[in-house]
Amino acid sequence: MAFRPRLLRTLLTAGIAASLAGLAGTVAAAEAPVARPWMNASLSPDQRADLLVKAMTQDEKFRLLRSEYGADFEGQHNKPAGSLGTAGFIPAMPRLGLPAIHETDAGQGVARPLLFGDGDTALPAGLAVAASFDPQVAHAGGAMIGREAHRMGFAVLLAGGVNLARDPRNGRNFEYAGEDPLLAGRIVGAAIAGIQSEHEVSTVKHYAMNDLETARTTLSANIDETAAHESDLLAFEIAIADGHPGSVMCSYNRINSVYACENDWLLNQVLKRDWKYPGFVMSDWGAVHSAAKSALAGLDQESAGERFDKEVYFDQPLREAVAKGEVPPSRIDDMVHRILRSFFAVGAFEHPAKVAPIDYAADAKVSQRAAEEGIVLLRNQDHALPLVGAVGQVAVIGSHADVGVTTGGGSSGVKPRGGSPVTGVAPTAWPGPKVYQRSSPMQAIARRNGGKVAYASGEDIAAAAKLAAQSKVAIVFAEQWTAESFDVPTMDLPGNQDALIAAVARANPHTIVVLETNGAVKMPWLDQVQGVLEAWYPGANGGEAIARVLFGEVDASGRLPVTWPKDESQLPRPTIPGAGLAAIGIPPQGQPQQDIDYDIEGADVGYRWFEKRHLEPLFAFGHGLSYTTFAYGTPKLENHDGTISVSVRVTNTGKRAGVAVPQLYVAPPQGDTTHRLAGWQRVSLKPGESRDVRIAASPVRLAHYDAARHGWVRDAGRYRFQLGTDATSMLKADLSMGLPAATCTIEACTPVAH
Numbered sequence: 196m197a198f199r200p201r202l203l204r205t206l207l208t209a210g211i212a213a214s215l216a217g218l219a220g221t222v223a224a225a226e227a228p229v230a231r232p233w234m235n236a237s238l239s240p241d242q243r244a245d246l247l248v249k250a251m252t253q254d255e256k257f258r259l260l261r262s263e264y265g266a267d268f269e270g271q272h273n274k275p276a277g278s279l280g281t282a283g284f285i286p287a288m289p290r291l292g293l294p295a296i297h298e299t300d301a302g303q304g305v306a307r308p309l310l311f312g313d314g315d316t317a318l319p320a321g322l323a324v325a326a327s328f329d330p331q332v333a334h335a336g337g338a339m340i341g342r343e344a345h346r347m348g349f350a351v352l353l354a355g356g357v358n359l360a361r362d363p364r365n366g367r368n369f370e371y372a373g374e375d376p377l378l379a380g381r382i383v384g385a386a387i388a389g390i391q392s393e394h395e396v397s398t399v400k401h402y403a404m405n406d407l408e409t410a411r412t413t414l415s416a417n418i419d420e421t422a423a424h425e426s427d428l429l430a431f432e433i434a435i436a437d438g439h440p441g442s443v444m445c446s447y448n449r450i451n452s453v454y455a456c457e458n459d460w461l462l463n464q465v466l467k468r469d470w471k472y473p474g475f476v477m478s479d480w481g482a483v484h485s486a487a488k489s490a491l492a493g494l495d496q497e498s499a500g501e502r503f504d505k506e507v508y509f510d511q512p513l514r515e516a517v518a519k520g521e522v523p524p525s526r527i528d529d530m531v532h533r534i535l536r537s538f539f540a541v542g543a544f545e546h547p548a549k550v551a552p553i554d555y556a557a558d559a560k561v562s563q564r565a566a567e568e569g570i571v572l573l574r575n576q577d578h579a580l581p582l583v584g585a586v587g588q589v590a591v592i593g594s595h596a597d598v599g600v601t602t603g604g605g606s607s608g609v610k611p612r613g614g615s616p617v618t619g620v621a622p623t624a625w626p627g628p629k630v631y632q633r634s635s636p637m638q639a640i641a642r643r644n645g646g647k648v649a650y651a652s653g654e655d656i657a658a659a660a661k662l663a664a665q666s667k668v669a670i671v672f673a674e675q676w677t678a679e680s681f682d683v684p685t686m687d688l689p690g691n692q693d694a695l696i697a698a699v700a701r702a703n704p705h706t707i708v709v710l711e712t713n714g715a716v717k718m719p720w721l722d723q724v725q726g727v728l729e730a731w732y733p734g735a736n737g738g739e740a741i742a743r744v745l746f747g748e749v750d751a752s753g754r755l756p757v758t759w760p761k762d763e764s765q766l767p768r769p770t771i772p773g774a775g776l777a778a779i780g781i782p783p784q785g786q787p788q789q790d791i792d793y794d795i796e797g798a799d800v801g802y803r804w805f806e807k808r809h810l811e812p813l814f815a816f817g818h819g820l821s822y823t824t825f826a827y828g829t830p831k832l833e834n835h836d837g838t839i840s841v842s843v844r845v846t847n848t849g850k851r852a853g854v855a856v857p858q859l860y861v862a863p864p865q866g867d868t869t870h871r872l873a874g875w876q877r878v879s880l881k882p883g884e885s886r887d888v889r890i891a892a893s894p895v896r897l898a899h900y901d902a903a904r905h906g907w908v909r910d911a912g913r914y915r916f917q918l919g920t921d922a923t924s925m926l927k928a929d930l931s932m933g934l935p936a937a938t939c940t941i942e943a944c945t946p947v948a949h
């Protein structure tokens with residue numbers, strides 16, 4: 196059958212993703228009809244992939260094994276014809292009716308490069324979504340992104356960041372979901388399921404142990420196998436079990452010396468053999484170092500190798516490796532099969548991405564809800580918040596809060612709708628530009644306060660303090676911009692912000708601080724201010740969300756998905772040599788380490804590290820104040836056919852509607868007996884209302900990883916459960932239960948027969 200290049204070019208240069216149905220129809224009209232048995236939707240994704248693989252030529256198969264960089268790059272790389280100009284592109288294969296595959300970053304919204312269009316809807320930071328402790332909000336956010344992407348013509352979303360927050364200075368924490376593998380896995384799994392409910396393939400990334408950015412493309416993350424399974428890998432295992440992502444993105448770094456994307460243990464053994472993962476592994480951009488070795492270790496697709504790798508390993512070099520017999524042809528078929536089955540599994544063939552109008556106003560509301568649920572009230576002296584009644588003049592100070600809210604940088608950055616209200620802020624080039632979402636906290640406050648607001652930029656500390664002194668309330672917005680590709684060397688708020696807050700607090704006893712940060716920062720001024728809200732990077736309607744929480748239109752209901760250390764001395768690694776970014780005035784000091792010893796804390800990430808070392812954090816994991824108060828009845832521990840749960844009556848004893856987030860922690864009888872989160876509930880209650888809630892314990896949290904069996908094992912013995920309002924504040928109740936030995940999966944434990 197003749198291939199029609201001109202017809203194809205016309206279709207591709209139309210600048211939209213050719214829809215499968217449309218393309219197939221056009222080609223079929225112009226050429227002899229091709230039997231396409233794989234279009235039979237009653238067959239399983241695997242059966243359909245098998246049929247399609249059988250119909251493919253060797254060239255067609257190889258065309259699926261690599262994407263191209265989809266954008267122009269500084270004169271060195273031209274956007275391929277037909278590409279939408281984003282991170283990844285694979286041309287259409289009209290003979291088979293396969294449309295072009297367009298991939299875009301989508302960690303917190305569709306992150307088309309910043310030059311495109313009018314911008315897309317930004318969700319709040321992943322940490323904010325995690326702070327909601329609400330998988331439904333994560334799912335709704337994922338579905339929103341999936342819908343937008345589908346209506347722009349994208350088929351693959353580079354989303355699902357689930358690396359654990361081992362260190363508050365990691366520049367990418369805001370893209371992830373905190374320090375606890377159960378919380379992170381559940382939240383990110385729900386977000387992935389949301390994306391894929393819109394017929395988009397989502398990744399989960401960056402697999403694995405890419406927990407620091409400094410020297411990320413060369414460093415070796417060294418960690419014991421069991422500790423890895425009980426920490427970062429568990430987060431991936433849960434996110435994959437819950438979300439079924441079509442793809443796993445292997446990371447830049449090495450793990451125990453071997454690069455992630457050619458790591459047989461990580462890809463073949465853990466992911467594909469032990470977890471039975473049926474989808475495909477795609478590389479991060481510039482993470483491939485070999486052809487045969489990578490393919491044999493389990494990498495299925497190389498991303499943008501012509502731009503980021505030394506060579507395009509998965510083209511000529513891999514073809515040669517097959518010709519030489521180093522890689523069996525069956526492995527090539529397996530790679531292609533895995534890629535195709537992921538598209539069948541999400542219904543991409545029946546519901547191809549197609550350009551269509553987007554309801555940005557509705558989508559911004561989805562983002563706003565996530566921000567409102569994720570904002571954490573850390574401190575509230577004398578019930579300074581919420582601002583109610585005649586508030587009087589409010590001074591809004593700092594962080595461009597007159598026009599917008601802060602974002603993080605790097606590939607996940609979403610172009611603000613309407614453009615950034617502040618431009619030219621360093622860094623203006625990668626991993627910037629630093630942009631602000633166009634949602635003004637000041638205006639949102641003014642709308643609730645009869646317009647009685649005034650703004651000071653904070654650059655002139657004396658002027659800001661003067662304004663604060665003349666106002667009833669002072670609200671200082673403090674920001675910390677971080678991004679992919681670097682870590683910050685300290686937990687300090689950058690610039691003069693600590694001095695600014697201290698000066699404002701001296702001038703006005705009613706000072707509230709709103710943090711827009713990548714996570715925990717030092718707060719030398721904490722005792723001098725009345726209130727502190729952590730708003731993370733709050734997304735498209737962030738200003739509105741912050742004001743709604745400040746004024747008590749919604750409860751402050753977020754809870755910390757990370758432990759908040761007092762300072763760096765409490766961290767497993769007090770320094771990160773080489774961290775910093777000269778372009779933002781924090782030049783790196785010292786040589787980056789090429790070996791990171793993660794065995795210092797091992798699986799004791801975050802609150803478990805603090806428990807083991809008897810350290811007292813500034814704020815515990817799970818902490819977050821509400822505007823109301825709650826009482827808890829006597830909790831009851833129950834075992835229903837092997838499902839362990841705690842039931843408790845929760846009562847709102849205050850005068851405002853509010854949200855309680857009781858958390859269930861468990862300590863095993865032997866071995867490592869530190870507590871770990873086993874479950875939680877987010878409970879909305881009106882004043883005076885009571886509800887009986889049941890919190891099921893995640894089976895895998897009662898187990899430990901057994902390296903010899905490649906799986907989870909629960910020891911026989913007495914398990915101690917505790918109900919807490921954070922990882923260090925527990926209700927007094929004796930909740931323990933004897934359990935038999937069992938083997939476990941993420942979903943269930945099966946007692947071992949004697």
Ligand code: BGC
Pocket residue numbers: 282300353400401479480606679
């Ligand atoms: C990032 C990935 C991203 C990719 C494509 C890499 O630098 O680590 O998260 O998906 O670029 O933009």
